[in-house]
Amino acid sequence: MGKTSKDKRDIYYRKAKEEGWRARSAFKLLQIDTECHIFDGVSKAVDLCAAPGSWSQVLARKLNENYKKALETGNASPPKIVAVDLQAMAPLEGVIQLQGDITNTNTAQQIIAHFDNTQADLVVCDGAPDVTGLHDMDIFIQSQLLLAALNITTHILRPGGTFVAKIFRAKDVSFLYAQLRIFFPYVYCTKPSSxxxxxxxxxxxxxxxxxxxxYKPHMLNPLLTHEPCNFEELTGVNRIIVPFVVCGDLNQPDSDMCYPLNLDGKKYKYHEPVQTPIAPPYAEALSLLENRRAGSSFTFDHETEFNETDINIAIENGASSMAEFKKNALITATENNSEDSDAIAKTESIKDENKEEEATIAALQNLYVSEEAGNIDNILI
Incomplete structure (x- = not known):
């Protein structure tokens, strides 16, 4: 493939190189701002999962524009931008880089320190997992990454601030929306044309x-920190416990115990099931049994025939399929006919012995006849 093949295929990839953006994703943030005006009044911003740095470039350009406009109307503080990622990133003018983990409390503390112990006006996150092709797995990992970004955002974002993050629109995306609505009264889902x-x-x-x-921000989620969560440290709205209610008193029967049939002085009486199975696995065996009673042939593979007693015993033993029924019936038939089999074997051996004796007698008779014939010939000579 030629060097220009990707430029022909992706217009935003070509435009990103022409305009000096590190990645085509810069246009996504620019288009989001065009529609939602996320940079209005922002002077302190955080870019989570920042590498390779295209969103940090957009932040630097937009916040500097805001700073220049603010200087025209009065005094204004220079913008501050902090970019966080596990990977190293090439330096960007006007952007403070932190190589750290967004699931670590120390990272949040370092960000606050760069803002002189104040909080950010805007937090953005364009992070996404390395997709595996297993869509359910990719969607789950992305949702966990979004929740991790939201978790650290609760530490570093001022009240009234804005949070922008990538999300995968999947079957259960409404659950993520509900979690975001806990902290933000206004939640929008945007799809940039880029x-x-x-x-x-x-x-x-x-x-x-x-x-x-x-609410007190914390990093106690074991999925994020891999540390045990001490729920005793949580109070108020931070400690919401769903009640667990056991229904029924101690005088009622225990489902894990075995009880005799005659219980509490009452004689046990068997009752048929209220609704019998519609298509039980033993239906075929019952059908064959009825055919047997009606006088029709009742044979299986290899011309193995079972009688009515074998079928009844197999069903009583709980055959759950036709194959198991055949197996049980064969075992039962073998056990019931073991004595007959021994008798048949003895009879066959006796027949074999009689045949051998008859053959021996016949051979002796033939020899006697041949000797008599030889003597007569000698006399005639």
Whole structure:
């Protein structure tokens, strides 16, 4: 393939190189801002999962434009941008880089320290897993990455701030929306035109960060920190326990015990099931049994014939399929006919011995006849 093959195929890839963006994803953030105005009034921003840095480039350009406009109307503080990623990233002018884990509390503390112990106005995250091709797995990992980004956002975003992150639109995406709505009253799902239609990716724009009253940000989720969660440290709205209710009193029967049939002085009486099986696995055996009673042939493979007693015993032993029924019936027939088999074997051996004796007698008689004939010939000579 030639060097220009990808440029022909992807217009945004070509435009990104022409305009100096590190990746085509820069256009996604620009188009989101055109529709949702996420950069209005923003001077401090955080880019999570920033590598290779295209969104950090957009942040630097847009926040510098805001700074210049603010200087025209009065005093303004220079913008601050912090980019976080596990991978190393080439330096960007005006962007502070942190090589760290977004699921670690220390990373959140370092971000706050760069903002002089204040919180960010905007948090963006374009992170996505290395897709495996197993869609359910990829969607699950992406949802966990989104929740990890939301978790650290609760540490570093000021009330009223904005959160933008990548999301995979899948079957259970409404569950993620519900979790985001806990912290943001305004949640939008956007699909920039630079995002391919064949991709299930989209972006959630969450505005006006409003955590529940009394909520305390934490990193106690074992899925994120791989550390045990001490629920005793949580109080108020942070400690929501779903009640577990046991129904029924201790005087009622225990489902894990075995009880005699005659219980509490009452004589046991068998009752038929309220609804018998519609297509039981032993239906074929019952059908064959009825045919046997009606006088029709009742044989299986290899011309093995079973009588009515064999069938009844096999059914009583709980045959769950025709194959098991045949197996049980064969075992039963073998056990019932073992004595007859021994007798038949003895009879056959006796017949074989009689045949050998008859053959011996016949041979002796033939020899006697031949000797008599030889003597007569000698006399005639």
């Amino acid at each position: 995002s391919r239609n064949s991709s299930i990716e989209a972006f959630v724009v969450c505005k006006d960060y409003s955590p529940p009253e009394g």
